[in-house]
Amino acid sequence: MTNESEYSEGDLRNTGLSLKHDREWDYELERIIEAVEERDAKKVGLQFPEGLKRRGPAVADDLRQLLPDDVTVMISGQPCYGACDLDTFLMRRTDVFVHFGHSPMKESDKIIYVPLFSNVKVTPIMEEALAELDGDEVGLVTTAQHMNRFDEMRDFLEDEGFTVHTRRGDDRLTHEGQVLGCNYASADIDADHVLYVGGGKFHPLGLAMEHPDKKVVIADPVNMVVTIADTDKFLKQRYASVHKAMDAETWGVIFCTKIGQGRWEIAQEILEENENAYLITMDEVTPDRLLNFGFDAYVNTGCPRITTDDGPRFNKPMLTPGEYEIAIGEKPLDELEFDTFHGTW
């Protein structure tokens, strides 16, 4: 007899699906196959974020074995960095489109979102984080990949005597307590301390920037470290870019054409008020693509992560719309804020 508890969540050895490849994660093949049958689909598109692309061929392989011969499985080769970043070309040309690794940003009949939750245990590092939490009120947030353990996180904190404040953000977010790299609305809660359970530096940094009055404690369950979000280094980098851009005569205003990353009104406003601003449309915003244009500075109305994470890779200053206002003297320097996105698309 198979003891279910032997297997971690997502382990498919006990699902009865006959697969060609071993599986550590639950790609929810059954749900995909059902959708294909229901819609009598002939073309199935698969999109993986960068870190999961390597798994694409094996997932495609298993699907092909389980699906009728006349179904074509196509893998998106476009870069993908979030649910905001759907391969709309492939989506429009397939009957079923599966987006792996992110939770839904916008519901659609056509799209199947397969979130691929992490199996990593969260309570051990939360235990360590307790020392950083003063008082008995705490906000709790996490990322899509640990969302499957959100109740466990809350229970843990409550068992430790905390009143746990959680909130669902706006339409851009699927789950209570979920944060994105560009949306921290779920942290708008009534507590001075926020515990962020998850990896990466960008999410808690944005969190701390958006909520300068709160202490943001980071419990990283993958690397097993507890840190406190520190906005100083980040702010220095951003101020440096803003200062450099103050001398700019010509501005390239980037409108990102990715379905969930476009802010047309903001781009339009800048253009209307600055005759030395020029509108550039593009999907991937990369240093190479901008090099040829030769503007003195850029303002990116698309994904703020590109601006702040990749900023130093661009040969000219690249600012968020808020930073742009500071650079042209419309806003004082101390009003520098983290750029966030709200709503879906």
Next chain:
Amino acid sequence: MTNESEYSEGDLRNTGLSLKHDREWDYELERIIEAVEERDAKKVGLQFPEGLKRRGPAVADDLRQLLPDDVTVMISGQPCYGACDLDTFLMRRTDVFVHFGHSPMKESDKIIYVPLFSNVKVTPIMEEALAELDGDEVGLVTTAQHMNRFDEMRDFLEDEGFTVHTRRGDDRLTHEGQVLGCNYASADIDADHVLYVGGGKFHPLGLAMEHPDKKVVIADPVNMVVTIADTDKFLKQRYASVHKAMDAETWGVIFCTKIGQGRWEIAQEILEENENAYLITMDEVTPDRLLNFGFDAYVNTGCPRITTDDGPRFNKPMLTPGEYEIAIGEKPLDELEFDTFHGTW
């Protein structure tokens, strides 16, 4: 009085248009402005190939000065390598879409093609090339940017006593005698010698590969050199890639989503016959994008220039569809051919 002959073709100092920026080339602003007025356009998209992107802002500037205030001028930030490579996102979202630097691949009411002809003189280097042309029959081909001097080229050769053979290729080509990096149908002529007037190595190489029975003489009017197309080095490189790919167990089959670079039937055929082949869809085919997938080899059904020019930059062998057939043993090694594209899209 202005003496017209002082000015080179395309010089706009004598057009009466009041421009903010000096112009060496004729961007045909008048034609664009007329189209905008005719269609009462509110959004105008501009697309430049990589080498001309730097001119984009000044062209946009002049257009904005000449157009009503409520017209938004948008510049495509997508990479662009040919008329096959239209920014369809921007095209669909603008009322007038101007594609600079290439001759039309497909006529469309929406698109204005502004070819930007070169002003370089062609007869001096043709004079030098005469020594390489035996007999009195010669084929003549050139690229889009020198097309404005095609009659002059023909006249020159006829004056030298040659019978000049020219031909319009297929639907992919606009002009008599024009070649593309992926189409040499205009060289299917009845002469043992073909004179190619133009720059770059890729065009004459493809020409020589497509017509191994002909001597292809290259007259480069920009660098002022005459050479003979030599396919040996190119062939060695290609054979090396094919040999490496012979050991591949898994294949990534790339279907390019660019409007003029897709060959769906070819991709589909490979998939149907090879169960270890997986379909990947993408617009830009770059080493970075493929790195994450981890296939043993790739076959690119998109632009052959990527495969052959950029091939060595990919960490796994990248083949054309014809080379793929050799690698899997369907065709003998000596049937290696240059990959070409026919028709429009």
